[in-house]
Amino acid sequence: MTKQYKTLGEFIIENQDSFKYSSGELSRLLNGLRLAAKVVNHEVNKAGLVDILGEAGDQNIQGENQQKLDVLANEKFIQTLKKREIVCGIASEEEDDFISINSFDNQHQNKYVVLIDPLDGSSNIDVNVSVGTIFSIYRRVTPVGTPVTIEDFLQPGVNQIAAGYIIYGTSTMLVYTTGDGVNGFTLNPALGTFYLSHPNMSFPENGNIYSVNEGNYVHFPQGVKDYIKYCQKEEDDRPYTSRYIGSLVSDFHRNMIKGGIYMYPKSSVASEGKLRLLYECNPMAFIAEQANGLASDGKNRIMEVKPTELHQRVPFFCGSRNMVEKAEEFMKNANA
Ligand code: AHM
Ligand code: MG
Numbered sequence: 001m002t003k004q005y006k007t008l009g010e011f012i013i014e015n016q017d018s019f020k021y022s023s024g025e026l027s028r029l030l031n032g033l034r035l036a037a038k039v040v041n042h043e044v045n046k047a048g049l050v051d052i053l054g055e056a057g058d059q060n061i062q063g064e065n066q067q068k069l070d071v072l073a074n075e076k077f078i079q080t081l082k083k084r085e086i087v088c089g090i091a092s093e094e095e096d097d098f099i100s101i102n103s104f105d106n107q108h109q110n111k112y113v114v115l116i117d118p119l120d121g122s123s124n125i126d127v128n129v130s131v132g133t134i135f136s137i138y139r140r141v142t143p144v145g146t147p148v149t150i151e152d153f154l155q156p157g158v159n160q161i162a163a164g165y166i167i168y169g170t171s172t173m174l175v176y177t178t179g180d181g182v183n184g185f186t187l188n189p190a191l192g193t194f195y196l197s198h199p200n201m202s203f204p205e206n207g208n209i210y211s212v213n214e215g216n217y218v219h220f221p222q223g224v225k226d227y228i229k230y231c232q233k234e235e236d237d238r239p240y241t242s243r244y245i246g247s248l249v250s251d252f253h254r255n256m257i258k259g260g261i262y263m264y265p266k267s268s269v270a271s272e273g274k275l276r277l278l279y280e281c282n283p284m285a286f287i288a289e290q291a292n293g294l295a296s297d298g299k300n301r302i303m304e305v306k307p308t309e310l311h312q313r314v315p316f317f318c319g320s321r322n323m324v325e326k327a328e329e330f331m332k333n334a335n336a
Contacts, residue, residue, distance in 0.1 A: 008034055008174065008185045008194035018180055019161075026137070026162065026178065029086045029112060033135060036080040037166045037174055038192055040073045040119070040133065044168040045189075047125050069125055070094060073118035073133065086110055088140055089148035091310055093117040093279040098310065100148045108145050112161075113138050113152045117279040121247030130169035132249025136283035137162040153310060157282030157303030164287065165249045175201065175253070177290040182256075198257075203293035207259025207320035208240045211251040219267035223298070223331030230330065248275065252284055252318065256291055261319035261327060265298065272313035277305060281316045294324040298331045 006014075009031065016027045047069060074094040081087045082101055088110035091098040102108050117134040124131050138159050140152040164176025172187040174194055184198030210231045217225065231240045243260070245251050251262050264273045275281050285295030285302040295302040295318040305314060317327050 005195035005197065008196070011183065011185070011196055015178070015180070019178055025086045025111065028084055029081075029114070029137065030162070030176070032080045032084045032086075033077070033164070034174065034194060036077045037133065037172075038187070039076045039080075041166070041168055041172045041187060041189075043069060043072055043076075044119075044125070044131065048128060068122075070119040070122040074116075077116055077118050077133070077135075081114055087112050087114050089113045089152055091115045091153045091278065093120075093276055093311070098148070098150065098153050102147065108147055111139055111144060113140055113148065115153060115278050115283075117276070120249055120280065121245075124245070124247050129245060130167060130247050130250040132168065132247060133166040134249060134280055134283050135164055136160055136278070136286070150310070153278065154307040156306055157277075157285055160282060160286045160303070163283035165252075165283070167249050167253050169250060169253075173197070173253075175287065177287050179286075179290065182287055182291040201256055202291045203256050203288065203320045204259035205292070205320060206237075206322045207255060207261065208237060209243050209255055209258060209260030210240050210263070210323070211242070211244045211255060211260060211319075212263040212265070213244060213246070214242065216267055216269075219269050220265050221267070221331065221334065223334035224263065224265045224327075226334055227327045227330040230326070248280060248284065252288075255319045256288075256293065259320045259323075261317065261323035263318075263327065264316045266315040270313070273315040274313060275316045277302070277307055277312045277314040278310060281314050281318075284316075284318055288318050292321065293319055294321050296324055296328055298328065 012027045012030050019026055074092055078090055081090055085106055087101055089098050089100050115136040119131055120134055121131045138155050142149050142152055162178045166174045173184050175184040182201040184201050185194035186197040187194050255262055264275050266273045281302050288295045297315045317324050
């Protein structure tokens with residue numbers, strides 16, 4: 001007999017009581033993200049047909065303009081979230097400013113803000129390599145009934161009530177947490193249904209994979225250079241394996257399953273690194289911590305960094321607990 005897997009829809013409903021706030025609303029919000037993920041997945045899967053279907057800027061057969069996939073993903077997520085009367089504001093890596101949402105009869109009653117990186121690693125699309133969507137959900141801090149403000153978005157990661165990612169890989173998966181562990185769901189494309197395939201995901205405490213863009217080595221702080229040399233040294237269980245896809249979601253996902261560390265340090269050419277605190281690092285940090293891993297800026301817990309601007313960048317070290325602690329130790333010792 002074939003094993004019966006739980007669907008994402010069933011899982012969301014079954015687990016909504018464990019959520020301390022208005023659970024029905026969060027369920028509807030997660031269902032909205034699930035729907036948008038399926039639409040974006042459909043588009044990402046067609047990416048290789050771009051020469052046939054047309055480049056961004058061309059018109060397709062219906063006379064509609066073709067869009068770049070990251071722009072399209074941005075629109076799909078925003079459209080889907082706007083339709084549900086749950087979200088009062090959205091901030092996206094693709095938008096300069098946050099979007100305030102309110103309908104005439106709603107009077108700013110919605111309680112949640114969503115921060116999203118609609119298609120992370122999108123430079124990988126042209127070469128048929130995995131990309132992802134990253135999302136993060138907070139309760140607003142300004143009073144219900146008033147328009148959403150920047151304060152609602154500039155919250156530290158510890159305030160997140162849910163976060164997740166979708167990986168458009170050899171199979172498409174949605175992985176998320178509401179603060180009660182991490183669960184992964186794989187899409188059956190024939191049925192359009194996500195099934196619980198990876199319950200209670202967890203980083204091994206130790207790993208043997210390090211993921212960093214070593215082309216930037218000369219620009220890294222001394223502590224990072226020292227840690228990389230440590231990873232490469234022939235001693236104990238080392239040298240470790242180097243794996244870097246250049247797509248945060250994919251590198252993170254592999255490291256969570258196999259054990260490893262992902263690093264995007266600051267450097268002499270990028271004083272805060274590259275990754276965005278609000279759209280990339282905080283959600284991945286929440287997932288990492290819920291999966292027994294760690295996320296740090298090299299010294300401090302990522303989720304305690306107080307954001308000062310929407311598109312703020314931050315150095316990022318994330319993954320298996322012992323590996324992140326070891327990297328921090330090297331940075332502390334080198335005082336860099
Ligand atoms: P993006 O938001 O412009 O796609 O950039 C984020 C991506 C991450 O997914 C990835 O880990 C990193 O940039 C790769 O950067 P680099 O090419 O500098 O190594
Ligand atoms: Mg990104």
